[in-house]
Amino acid sequence: MNDANPVGSPGGPTIAEGVAARPALLLAHVGSALEAAADDWLAPSGLSGRDYAVLAILTTDAPDTQHELARLLGKAPGIAVIAVDRLEAAGLVERRRDPSDRRRSRVEATPAGRKALRKADQLSADGLDRLFPGLDAGHRDTLWRLLADGITRP
């Protein structure tokens, strides 16, 4: 199936040289390889990659509306509905209508949701360590810092 497996590559190089040598293609390749592996990594937490992103945004950015949640997610508002439905059914999240503006429903993580998020943080960190076997911890931290600093506008 997929060759993004951390151990013993049987065939040949799992990444094309022509891709690795081109930053844009490399970044896109790594990004989608990660998305493909994410659900496997997070399986022990019971969360999907989407669930993980939503819980992370809810607890850290505390968006006022689902539209805002969707915008931070980079997706259409309908996506937020589906995602929150799932998380709510799993008891990881609560919808609370805003009394001062009853159009809005604020979404908040439950204690179970925050616990699942912490587990997912650990699982994704482990997965990332496996995905980047060519770097030690220090270099990996540098990589994340450069990435974060790079996209946030100066």
Place this chain on the structure above:
Amino acid sequence: MNDANPVGSPGGPTIAEGVAARPALLLAHVGSALEAAADDWLAPSGLSGRDYAVLAILTTDAPDTQHELARLLGKAPGIAVIAVDRLEAAGLVERRRDPSDRRRSRVEATPAGRKALRKADQLSADGLDRLFPGLDAGHRDTLWRLLADGITRP
């Protein structure tokens, strides 16, 4: 709820703190943001992001079969068929059946294909500079190098 993101595009995409602080989510977010922007960047070259990746792999890795091309692409073999069909119709690529094994058809970039690839390299580099305004050229190079070294197996 705070706007940690000054004006770059009013109403434009903002990155969530909860995403930026988590390497796995950050990497996935940047990767898909890049894929979303890629077609716009490459428009002047007439190439899609998929076209770009295929041409890059063909000229650099020279895969023997379309199955190998698909594997390097990280996709199913049927994807390679569609991609090569498009590029062949545009005159950027040629299918040549292997005389020693007539099941295989080797795919090679034409001069026009190589020219389009060079243009796409320039366009994507420009786009990347715009996507990472928070880093100078030296730090960006470090970022690409860490990324490439990290995924390639030790």
Place this chain on the structure above:
DNA sequence: CGTAAACGTTCAACGATTGAACGATGTCAT
């Protein structure tokens, strides 16, 4: 008041991707 906007939600339509087929070709043990 009456119009317009914002919110959550639903839904049909679309594009991308996959796995299973198929015919053609090649390989290998018998």
Place this chain on the structure above:
DNA sequence: ATGACATCGTTCAATCGTTGAACGTTTACG
């Protein structure tokens, strides 16, 4: 030789995620 099996390119139906346009409700405002 012959038969069984693998590999190649290709097609196709089915699936999945995503979107844009609607809708009812609620709020803002002239």
